[in-house]
Amino acid sequence: MMTTGDQRLTGEGTATRPPTDQVHAGAIDAFIAAANTGDPARRARLLSLALAPDVSFHGPLGRGVGRGAVEDFITEVVQSYPAGRCRMVRTTVVDAPHEWARFGWRFESADGTAVLRGTDMVHFTAAGDIDEIVVFAGPLQQEG
Template sequence: MSDIEELVSQYIAVWNETDPAARRAGVARVWDAEGYYTDPLAAVEGHDAIDAMIAAVQAQFPGFAFRLAGTVDAHHDVARFGWRLGPRGDAESVMDGFDVVTLTEDGRIRHVYGFLDKVPTA
């Protein structure tokens, strides 16, 4: 597994980590201190805000988990990959999207640009 694939695996694991202390440690391990995340629903910067955003998503979708959809496509300091959010296991997802990440020289995430392909309806 490449370093970028491992980083993406850790990134997905952070989204699924429900223990606040472990999630916060994961955010610090995966993201640059000045990293940010932006998608059509959120734009946050820094570890505290990223952690709070992930906690809010977990509260909105209790018992759900993110999983990688397909393979990681990467070159230089950029990677893209699809993901799905749904009940744990093989149940159908309620949300699908893809993220594009840029990396720092030390291999952590600097920016995440998220795109939503499938979103739940009201």
């Protein structure tokens, strides 16, 4: 059997695994669901499904290592937003060339008004766990 990138091909050229972007979307969506739940036990379970134990998190509000650091960030920033209950929404498809992926997101108020938009880049282990998250909040400024 021949392999090409992340897909295994049979002799007829038929893929036996879904494309990488579809595979990685499940972990990304579990991460977003963890950010949106107010139940700490459910949040920890979702993060254990999506993240490697030693995940590295980089964002405009700080850095951290480990699922606990990501969980603390969610509790302190997402769940405790001063304007009230908000939620994260994935706004784009997952673009995943091999072990890296990027996706757009929106942080919105209860009525659906966007509070902040951004793009995350995530890296995946061979097992499919997110082991690095880089958060870019807000739009890029145009040059010139």
